[in-house]
Amino acid sequence: MHELSIALKLVDLACEHASSCQEMQVDAVHIAVGALSHIHEPSLLSGFAIAREGTLVSEAELIIRQVPLVLACTDCERDFESSGIQDLRCPVCHGYSTQVRHGNELDLEFLSLRPRQDENISIGSVSNPARI
Ligand SMILES: [Zn+2]
The missing domain is CATH 2.20.28 (Rubrerythrin, domain 2)
Structure with missing residues (x-):
């Protein structure tokens, strides 16, 4: 259940951004997960899929960068x-x-954004580092 609470927090953070910037859609949530953070990635991914349902970021993907x-x-x-x-x-x-030196990370690194209702515009990103 650890992973589900992290997923809920990530969705909250992404929704916060999405509601402050409504012309952009959140395509992906990029996080860094250190080897010592004891995250079970499949559980985090499925928790994220559940947590995003019915929110402003229901289309967003979770991208995990593993940190050794x-x-x-x-x-x-x-x-x-x-x-x-x-x-x-x-x-x-x-x-x-x-x-x-590294390995304790559990950080939201950035969000990939694109303008709403336009599938062909290149993806921008917002740097939004935060400890989860
Ligand atoms: Zn030495």
Whole structure:
């Protein structure tokens, strides 16, 4: 049910924009989901499909950008991609002193918009970063 509440929040945010800018239609909601955010993507996508029904953004798609876990080694100051929480050791200096650089994201990055009632106009976007 975690995913459904996130989907409802995303639809709320997108509707907020859609109602403040009624000449544009929201085509897609783009989010970034970090490897540590514990999101089950199929549940989020189906939750979004349910949450958007009957709203101003009933046609909008949810586009998920996956963000891998990237750690920063505090000993040698290198960043490295990790396969998961079991893999925290720096591949360069083999130290265990690391901090999460990326992977906690759960962000609304932007909305893809297009003018209403015109299928052939190129897609614009609005930058609207927000922590969900
Ligand atoms: Zn290191």
